[in-house]
Amino acid sequence: MAITGTDINHAANLLRTGQLVSIPTETVYGLAANAYLEEAVVSIFEAKQRPAFDPLIVHTHSIQEFEKIAVNIPNRAYQLAEAFMPGPVTFILPRNPIIPLLVTSGNESVGIRIPNHPLTLSLLRQLDFPLAAPSANPFGYVSPTTAQHVAQQLGDRIPYILDGGPCQIGIESTIINLVNNEVEILRLGGLAIEEIETIIGQRVKFVKTSSSNPKAPGMLSSHYAPRKKVVLGDISKNIKQFDPHRTGILSFQKVWQQVPREQQYILAPSGDTSEAARNLFAALRQLDSLPIDIILAEQVPETGLGKAINDRLIRASF
Ligand code: TXA
C-alpha cells in the first residue's frame, strides 16, 4: 500500500531509483517517473493501464530546462511561458531525442509543463531529470484532485503519494500546440483561451480531436467518466423521467426539491466557474459512490473555465 506524506527527499530517492511517485499539482495529481528512463516510464503505463498511443506530459521546474526536453523552441513559447508558467498550461514542442519515444507515444513532439505547486516545484529542483506524469487515475476514469483519490485507486500500485492538499484549479492543463509556428488549443483546461489570446494578440482556435485528427492523441470522446451513467442536459426536464430516490444531481448553483439533498452536489454556490472547476472531479467521484442509478448534470456558463468544464461533462456523459 502506498504511503502518503510530505517527504520530498523520500519522493526524490524513489524517483532516482526508477520508482513511481504521485505528485500534487495545481490542476490534478500526477503519476510521475523519471522521463529519461524508459523502464520507469513503462511502469506508468502499467499502473494506469494506459494504452501506449496516449502520450505523457513532461514536467520541469523552469523555463531554463526546456532545452533538456524540446528543440527548436519558438520565441512564442518563451513569450507564453513568461506569462503563464508555472501554471495550468502545457506546450507541445519538437521533441529532444533525449526523451524516449515511449513518453511521446512515438511522436516527434513532446508536451512540457511547469506545474504551479510548491512541493512539486521543490521536488523537481532536487532532481537532475524531468518527470513524465499523466493524471494519477486508471485510464478513462475521473482525474484525482486529492491524495485520497489517488490512494483509493492506485494505492496498491505505487510506493508513495506526495500529499499537497486539494488541487487549487481542479481540471487538467490547457494544451497548446506550438509546433511549426502554430498556436492551437488541443485540450481546453485550467487556463482560459481568452488569457492566451491577450498575450499573443490574436484569436486562437480549439482543434477538436477525432480519429481523423490525431493531433492530440488520447483525447477520446469517452473520458473523465464515472462508472454511473451521466445524463447531461436540462435537469428540470430530465428529473421527471427517473426515480428521485435513485437519482443524483450535479448542479451548477441550484438545489432541486424533488431529490434528497445528500444526493445532490452543487458545483459553485457563488456562481463562479473557477469554484466549479475546483469541485468538479470530487463531485463526480462522490456521486459515483452513492447508491443511485443515474447522475443528472447540467452545463455551466461558458465564462472563464466554463468551456473546459463543459468539455469534461460531455466526455463524462458518453
Ligand atoms: O494538468 C495536467 O496536464 C495533468 C497534470 C498531472 O500535469 N496531466 C495530464 O496528463 O492531464 P494526461 O496524461 O492525463 O493527459 C495528457 C494528454 C494526452 O492525453 C494527450 O492528449 C496530450 O496530453 N499530449 C501529451 N503529449 C502530446 C504530444 N506530444 N502531442 C499531442 N498531445 C500530447
Ligand code: MG
Ligand atoms: Mg488524464
